[in-house]
Amino acid sequence: GLELKTKDGNFKIALNGRMQVDSQVNVVNEVSPAFSGNPALTNKLDDGVGLRRARLGVEGTMFKDFDYKFEYDFTRGNGTTGAGVTDAYLRWNYDKAFSIKVGSFKEPFSLEEATSNRFLTFIERNMIVNTFIDNPNTYKIGVGANYSQERYQIATSFQTEPVGANPSGSTSSASSINTNGGSNRNNGSGDTGWEANARVSGMPWMESKTKFLHIGASGSYVDVNxxxxxxxxxxxxxxxxxxxxxxxxxxxxVLNTGNLTNANGSKIVEDFTRFGAESALVYGPWSAQAEYIQTNISGKGYHNDTLEGYYGYVSYFLTGESRNYKSKTGAWDRLKPSRNFDFHSGGWGAWELAAGWDYIDLNTDNIKGGRASTAKLGLNWYPNSHFRLMGNIIHVLDLNSTTRGFNKADLDMFEMRAQVDF
Amino acid sequence: GLELKTKDGNFKIALNGRMQVDSQVNVVNEVSPAFSGNPALTNKLDDGVGLRRARLGVEGTMFKDFDYKFEYDFTRGNGTTGAGVTDAYLRWNYDKAFSIKVGSFKEPFSLEEATSNRFLTFIERNMIVNTFIDNPNTYKIGVGANYSQERYQIATSFQTEPVGANPSGSTSSASSINTNGGSNRNNGSGDTGWEANARVSGMPWMESKTKFLHIGASGSYVDVNxxxxxxxxxxxxxxxxxxxxxxxxxxxxVLNTGNLTNANGSKIVEDFTRFGAESALVYGPWSAQAEYIQTNISGKGYHNDTLEGYYGYVSYFLTGESRNYKSKTGAWDRLKPSRNFDFHSGGWGAWELAAGWDYIDLNTDNIKGGRASTAKLGLNWYPNSHFRLMGNIIHVLDLNSTTRGFNKADLDMFEMRAQVDF
Amino acid sequence: GLELKTKDGNFKIALNGRMQVDSQVNVVNEVSPAFSGNPALTNKLDDGVGLRRARLGVEGTMFKDFDYKFEYDFTRGNGTTGAGVTDAYLRWNYDKAFSIKVGSFKEPFSLEEATSNRFLTFIERNMIVNTFIDNPNTYKIGVGANYSQERYQIATSFQTEPVGANPSGSTSSASSINTNGGSNRNNGSGDTGWEANARVSGMPWMESKTKFLHIGASGSYVDVNxxxxxxxxxxxxxxxxxxxxxxxxxxxxVLNTGNLTNANGSKIVEDFTRFGAESALVYGPWSAQAEYIQTNISGKGYHNDTLEGYYGYVSYFLTGESRNYKSKTGAWDRLKPSRNFDFHSGGWGAWELAAGWDYIDLNTDNIKGGRASTAKLGLNWYPNSHFRLMGNIIHVLDLNSTTRGFNKADLDMFEMRAQVDF
Structure with missing residues (x-):
């Protein structure tokens, strides 16, 4: 990006951005006959291309201890202007270790969520991270406090849906208690639903920057309106x-619990808790990563019903690099190839192979959201530190779904991404 | 922000932005029983948080005499992309005093409207300024001419709703005469409705930069479609x-005249005029400000019906600063604390106390829009010139409303804002 | 704009933008009585003003051979956030002549479409270019390859509607085959509909930068869903x-074929091809330009039906400049006045006169889209290389239309534009 600063570093401003161009080809697409009730609702997955993310952001420092960041995703939000806002916060740094922020920022929860989508190993985050953290809009408004040392990090927050927000994974006004004629900012919906989150992570073993073990745990309580x-x-x-x-x-x-609060009030989700455990090992060009997350539903008609899942994968850099870790956030950082791609002088960038297993179960006695597991293979090419081409093959191993014809469907997908960030 | 320029100043470009994170807690929220006709329409005010403004702007100078500015508010517009545009104009400067601009810009009317929302004393503008100027979309398209000297300013404009605009304070197509199948830019609505505006202001008494009196008057004629x-x-x-x-x-x-043109055509608002008088006094750390605005409705079924109101407040800087005034615009400018906040070396920034009274009356013989008055207290902390924390207590003194249960409601609100601009 | 780069030019970043403020006054507006079926659908054209384009873009180079560009139009998209994206691509340059790009970019087709809207001679593109290329969303996602030398250029692409896009010239879900409950990105609609495009252009005669002949041809195959x-x-x-x-x-x-696929399936447009021929002559301050485009419709109920049209115009710089041509793109580039406007020292910028003829025919045996021809006059003032004022008079010569009362309507329009780009 573009960064300008004063010599003493007390004033800085930077302009950043990212673009991800995705394609999906459904190689095997065997589903059951279309949902009989409505012939329009066929159930095949569509092939296609799309702009996955297109973000611009400005961040800066003023008077040494004061930071700010604003970022907007131009592909986000389904037509609601305000919904494209991701980070939008002010921060005060007590020192290099401790800071407090207010505004819109990500919930501190899970290693894969803490990692920028620019630095993921596979094209999409794993199902538990998407379903329990990212999909219900992880960019919430509130206050957060962070403390970090070289070997461990603590992040906590007290956040809520901004007035007017539509959590992307739920129905359009799922978190709203506002009923004054849709007069809120951003076209109605959205209100309190406060939540408290915390993530603690660290490196119990660290021989060097390329040989270490990361572990962590996250917890969260979310009130539902x-x-x-x-x-x-x-x-x-x-x-x-x-x-x-x-x-x-x-x-x-494909998996969907439907609204956990019934229209007739026989079931009401009042709050839920989330727990996550994470681990990652880097050993030279090899790395491995695994997480487990569970979500416990409370309320009328629920007996602490548990939705859960896990994922695990290994990755290997054919060209010898190691995954790059950032102590400040306890998450993955930008990879720098040993040698950049240059067609004329012969450098070939970095090449990475990855294989993973992904599992989620949204079924309980009282909830029928479905269950799925997938196996996946990935090949990543990093021509340099800021460009990236990714290819993923997703094989669906087991699929239990109440959504139209997807139950027991036989699906294989080939996905590609071209990415630049600056 | 980020500003780059050539040595002679003939070419400049600057990137600016602002963020305002707001919260509202309704401490007292006593309203009448819900509107009987529709049980969904409860009438309490909601607590919550929201991103009030998130703007990015680019402005520049080229070839010495030519300026431009473009600014977008990412929280504005309720889903209509184009509606987030605020300033979007080209300007030619004859000399330092006289300039002409074309494009989208604020109507020249009222001291509080002329003041950037970054520099307001209270979190929100007073009711008359919001209702008569800001709410019906003050950013209109047209031509404007400005003339300013150190002691006085004249601003005039001839503007209209852009094709496709939704005036935020009125019904969705309130200013439109377009009916060709919604084929206009920005999803239909919006058309001429021309208006002429002027504001004259100045300092009849000025002893120094920190001791002066500002007065001014505004006038406006608006044609309604x-x-x-x-x-x-x-x-x-x-x-x-x-x-x-x-x-x-x-x-x-809470206050709402409803559409002044009836569906059956028995009442038709054809045009309205607005008049405003403004004054402000700065005397060292003390300042006082007051405005009066009236709006006169003409048309079938109206006899020059007058909606009106006023506000007044005093402010005092506990840390000794004076409000900062800009002669170019005849409005308030950025405050620079005498000593910035620094936790480690002991500076505490600037602290300001303010108390005000706010009144609006939207009732006439032919119009029943309601009437309200509030008393308010504010405490502002400026850790430095670009960050700001604000707290307001609003006590509703008198409320006459035809909107659901709000008539005679007992309301006390506590509002907070965290703000950065760069 | 703002451009920063390293000394060797291997790293660059630039921030660019443009604004166009338009007005339209319909001097003669004689149409037939309103459409009898629905009295709301009157058929006069509306007078008004609007922000035609307001774009910001970031582009850059990294590691010498890698480029990217992202641009957003804040007035585009009718409320769908993602629809404002124009260019959003990554590019790799093999050398100065050959490059490959992936992402969202313009279809390579037609001289007038290849020319930036900042450098057009008249305010709007001619009807055939708008109807056949620009209106159905020319910014599509895919891969493209370009090869250019000083005297000729070849551009090819394989592109498709992004998932979720609404082609602006067609019905809201015209290119979509997605029916899985509207769950696609950007609020449903949009899918494959692949197309292949190519444009070849060059200068068979070039005496100097101000005396040359440009010719070119474009071809395109578009699959329709x-x-x-x-x-x-x-x-x-x-x-x-x-x-x-x-x-x-x-x-x-005013002209509209309606959906070429009937609801009852009696007519189905399966694909169409487009062919274009272009020519332009520059001879000192004089220039002339003409294009012909035809579109051939195939499918059930169509017998290779041909829609077609052409336009031609001449332009003359009263102040002696020549139109500026860019070999890299085979299109027009920025005009630099011989002497900038400066009120105080007497420069008057550049002045250009233009006259043109514009014709389109959307009628065939099986299609009744209408037919129109117009004559137009233009006067352009370039006070300097980055500001521009334009005035156009459009006289409708012949109008055959099935849209409400527009058939044989008598229409004269006066349009103005103020433009800045940086």
Missing amino acids: NNFRQNGTFNNGGFSFVSVLDNNVDRSN | NNFRQNGTFNNGGFSFVSVLDNNVDRSN | NNFRQNGTFNNGGFSFVSVLDNNVDRSN
Whole structure:
């Protein structure tokens, strides 16, 4: 990007951006006959291309201890202007270790969520991270406090849906209790639903920058809004968990719990807790990563129902690089190839192979959201530190779904991404 | 922000931005029982947080005499992309005093409207300024001419709603006469409705930069579009005036005239005029400011009906600073604390106390828009010249409203804002 | 704009933008009585003003051979955030002549389309270019390859509608085959519909930079999606061609084929081809330009039906400049006045006169889209290389239309534009 600063570093401003161009080809696409109730609702996945993310951001420092960041994603939000806002916060740094921020920022939860989507190993995040953290809009408004040392990090936050936000994974007004005629900012919906989050991570073993073990744990409590009219009928609110199958050009929610608050009020989701455990090992060009996340649903008609899943993968750099780790965030950072690609002088950039397993279960006694597991292979080419080409093959191993014809469907997807960030 | 320029200053470019993170807690929220006709329409104000403004702008100078500015507010517009545009103009400067501009810019009217929202004393503008100027979209397209000397300023404009604009304070197509199948830019609506505006202001007494009196007057004529079908029925157009109560996280229009053009054509607002008088006194750390605005409605069924109001407040800098005034615009400018906040070396920034009274009356013989008055207290902390924390307490003194249960409601709000601009 | 680069030029970043403020006054507006079926649908053209384009873009080079560009138009897209994206691509340069790009970029087709809208002679592109290339969204996603030498250029691409795009010239889901519950990115619609495009152009005669002849040819094959439900009824897809009359503030589609795929399936547009021939002559301050484009419709109910048209115009710089040509793109480039406008020292910038003829025919045996021809006059003032004022008079010579009362309408329009780009 573009960065300008004063010599003492007390004033800085930087302009950053990223673009991800994706394609999806569904090589095997065997589903059941179309949903009988509505012939329009066929159930194949679509092939296609799309701009996955197109973000511009400005960040800066003023008077040494004061930071700010604003970033906008021009492909986000389905037509609601305000919904494209990702980071939008002010921060005060007590010292290099401790800081407090206010505004819109990511929930501190999970290694894969803490990692920028520019630095993921596979094209999409794994299903548990998407379903439990990223899909229900991880960019919430509130206050956060961070403390980090070289070997460990603590991040905490108290956040809520901004007024007017539509959590992307749920129904359009899922977190709203506002009913004053849709007069809120950003076209109605959205209100409190406060949550508290914390993530603690660190390196119990670190021989060098290229040989270490990372572990961590996250916890979260989320209050859910439910708004009933004076005559007792349901107006809006509730919550739903949905999942795609490691794809995103076609965004069909193959797994979907539906709104956990019923229209007739027989079931009401009042709050849920999330717990996550994470680990990653880097050993030279080899690395491995695994996470487990569970979400426990409470409320009328639920008995601490648990939705859960895990994923694990290994990656190997054919060209000898190691995954790059950032102590400040306890997450992955930009990879610098040993030798950049240059067609004329013979450098070939960095090449990475990865293989993984991904599993999620949204079924309980009271919830029928489906269950899926996939196996995936990835090949990443980094011509230099800022460009990237990715190819993924996703094989769906097992699929239990109540969404149209997707139950027991036989699906294989080939996905590609071209990415630049600056 | 980021500013680059050539040595002679003939070429410049600057990147600017602002973020305002707001919260609203309704401490007292006593309203009448919900509107009986529709149990969904409860009438309490909602607590919550929101991103009030998130703007990025580029401005520059080329070939010495030519300026431009473009600014976009990413939280504005309720889903209509084009509606987030604020300033978007080209300007030619004859000399330092006289300039002509064309494009989208603010109507020249009122001291508080002329003041950037970054430099307001209270979190929200006072009710008359919001209702008569800011809410019906003050960023209109047209031509403007400005002349300024050190002791006085004249600003004039001839502007109109851009094709496709939705005036935020009125119904969605309030200023439109376009009916060709919604084929206009920005999703239909919006057309001529020309208006002429002027503001004259100056300093009759000025002892120094910190001891002076500012006075001014504004006038405006606005033509309103009304579009009737060939069979005589009303299609769209008209105008409405609405108001919130010095709050903005919950945007319920507690005061609302409804469309002043009736569907059956018995009442038609054809045009309105606005007049404003403004004054401000700075005396060292003390300052006082007051404005009066009236709007006169003309048309079928109206007899020059007058909507009006006023506000006044005093402010005192505990840390000794004076409000900063800009002669070029005849409005308030950025405050620079005597000593910036620095936790480690002991500076505490600037601290300001303010108390005000705010009144608006939207009732006449022919219009029942309601009436409200509030008392408010503010505490502002400026850790440095670009960051700001604000706290406001709003006490509603008197409320006459035809909007659901808000008539005679007992309301006390606590609002906070964290702001950065760069 | 703002451009920063390293000394060796291997790393660059630039921030660019443009604004166009337009007005339209319909001097003669004689149409037939309003469409009898719906009195709301009157058929006059509206007067008004609008922000035609407001774009910001970032482009850069990294590691010498790698480029990127992202540009967003804040007035584009009718409320769909993602639809404002224009260029969004990554590019690799083999050498100065050959490059490959991936992402969103313009189809390589036609001289007038290849020319930036900042450098057009008239305010709007001619009807055939708008109708056949620009209106159906020329910014598509795919891969492209370019080869250029000083005297000739070859551009090819393989592109498609991004998932979720609404082609602006057609019905809202015209290119979509996605029916999985509208779960695609950007609010549904949009899918494959692949197309292949190529443009070859060059200068068979070039005496100097100000005396030369440009000629070129373009060809394109476009596959159209049609989605029928299992019971045989039409769901979405198809394609329509529409046209305004060299105006854009009022965007009524006076010419309109309607969807070439009928709801009952009796007519289905399966694909179409486009062919274009272009020529331009520069001879000192004089220039002339002409293009012909035809579109051939194939499918059920069509017998290679041909829609076609042409335009031609001459331009003369009163102040002696010549049109500026760029070999890299085979298109027009920025004009630099011999002497900039400076009120105080007496420079008057550049002045250009232009006169043109514009014709399109959307009628065939099977298609009744209408037919129009216009004569137009233009006067352009370039106070300097980055500001521009334009005035156009459009006289409609002949109008055959099935759209409401526009058939044989008598229309004269006066349009103005103020433009800055940086």
